[in-house]
Amino acid sequence: MFFDVPDWKVGRPVSEEEALAARKLEAKKLRGNRPSKNVSFAEAREGRAQARPQGKRVPRPAPEKAAPQPDRAVSGLAKVSKPADTIESKLKAKLSGSRFRFLNQKLYESDSKTALAYFQENQDDFFRYHEGFQEQTKKWPTNPVNVFIDRICGLLKSKKAGKLVIADLGCGEGRLGLDVARMAKEMERPGVLVHSFDLVACGDHVKAASMTAVPLATGSVDLVIFSLALMNTDFCKALKEANRLLRAGGEVWIAEVESRFDGGTAGIDAFVQKLKPLGFQLQGRVDQSHKVFVLMKFAKTHDSAGHASSVSLKACKYKKR
Numbered sequence: 530m531f532f533d534v535p536d537w538k539v540g541r542p543v544s545e546e547e548a549l550a551a552r553k554l555e556a557k558k559l560r561g562n563r564p565s566k567n568v569s570f571a572e573a574r575e576g577r578a579q580a581r582p583q584g585k586r587v588p589r590p591a592p593e594k595a596a597p598q599p600d601r602a603v604s605g606l607a608k609v610s611k612p613a614d615t616i617e618s619k620l621k622a623k624l625s626g627s628r629f630r631f632l633n634q635k636l637y638e639s640d641s642k643t644a645l646a647y648f649q650e651n652q653d654d655f656f657r658y659h660e661g662f663q664e665q666t667k668k669w670p671t672n673p674v675n676v677f678i679d680r681i682c683g684l685l686k687s688k689k690a691g692k693l694v695i696a697d698l699g700c701g702e703g704r705l706g707l708d709v710a711r712m713a714k715e716m717e718r719p720g721v722l723v724h725s726f727d728l729v730a731c732g733d734h735v736k737a738a739s740m741t742a743v744p745l746a747t748g749s750v751d752l753v754i755f756s757l758a759l760m761n762t763d764f765c766k767a768l769k770e771a772n773r774l775l776r777a778g779g780e781v782w783i784a785e786v787e788s789r790f791d792g793g794t795a796g797i798d799a800f801v802q803k804l805k806p807l808g809f810q811l812q813g814r815v816d817q818s819h820k821v822f823v824l825m826k827f828a829k830t831h832d833s834a835g836h837a838s839s840v841s842l843k844a845c846k847y848k849k850r
């Protein structure tokens with residue numbers, strides 16, 4: 530079960546009041562050192578803010594290397610300042626955890642149109658969400674996106690020639706696209722191409738678009754990836770869009786949290802059945818060998834006939850730590 534991961538506690542969602550209080554406290558803390566309205570909180574926090582034009586996408590800056598720490602065993606100053614640092618860093622972690630949970634809940638409770646509008650308006654929040662998301666991934670026994678990257682690597686090794694067009698929908702920071710592009714270059718496979726989409730483009734390797742309206746031609750994709758990305762209330766529209774994008778026989782790979790399927794294995798079976806009218810047939814068995822995650826591979830059997838609005842999954846919530 531998803532909840533079995535000791536550090537990934539799931540349960541009560543963040544209340545609006547808690548989220549508001551946390552936002553106010555954070556805004557108050559940051560107001561003093563935030564140089565401009567057009568600068569992300571992350572940039573301001575890290576002291577490398579640069580003004581940018583309103584509404585333009587800002588590539589996420591590469592993380593700076595931490596300054597070397599004084600040797601605590603020999604530095605009296607370091608020893609004295611340690612308790613204050615600890616309190617501050619604990620407070621920071623609490624605030625960013627609270628913001629992450631609030632945004633996570635927002636993504637699960639919004640339809641795709643609202644989610645796109647929100648993150649386009651509040652791009653700082655997208656980066657904050659991913660700071661929190663990356664923190665969570667460190668505690669997972671396996672990161673599903675890594676499993677998918679490994680499988681694509683296997684595919685490239687086994688399929689010596691030909692093209693492979695992949696669409697990673699809800700790609701986050703777009704690591705799958707970057708890793709696969711690097712592998713394809715090393716293997717001299719120019720026909721391998723990954724298109725990465727998310728609500729905000731964190732760099733040139735990602736395009737901003739909702740997974741319900743992807744700017745790619747019908748039947749132009751061999752493989753669609755949804756790695757922990759079926760979040761919005763209308764995610765069935767994204768599955769229909771995947772069907773449109775895929776050529777006949779193309780595949781969709783889905784990774785989700787097991788606890789999102791109501792009734793465990795029965796819920797997973799029901800999900801698999803409900804994808805049939807959408808034109809997707811499960812290939813092989815559902816992979817439940819990754820503890821809290823479920824991985825599935827479907828092939829496109831026919832053009833989507835609709836009737837997908839009944840496909841639903843429970844939201845994935847993170848408990849206050």
Ligand code: SAH
Binds near residue numbers: 641701740755756761
């Ligand atoms: N696939 C990545 C990121 C998972 S986090 C990984 O496995 O590491 C889920 C991502 O889905 C978030 O970045 C979120 O912004 C994105 N997402 C949610 N709804 C979306 C939508 N309607 N269109 C595009 N991306 C969406």
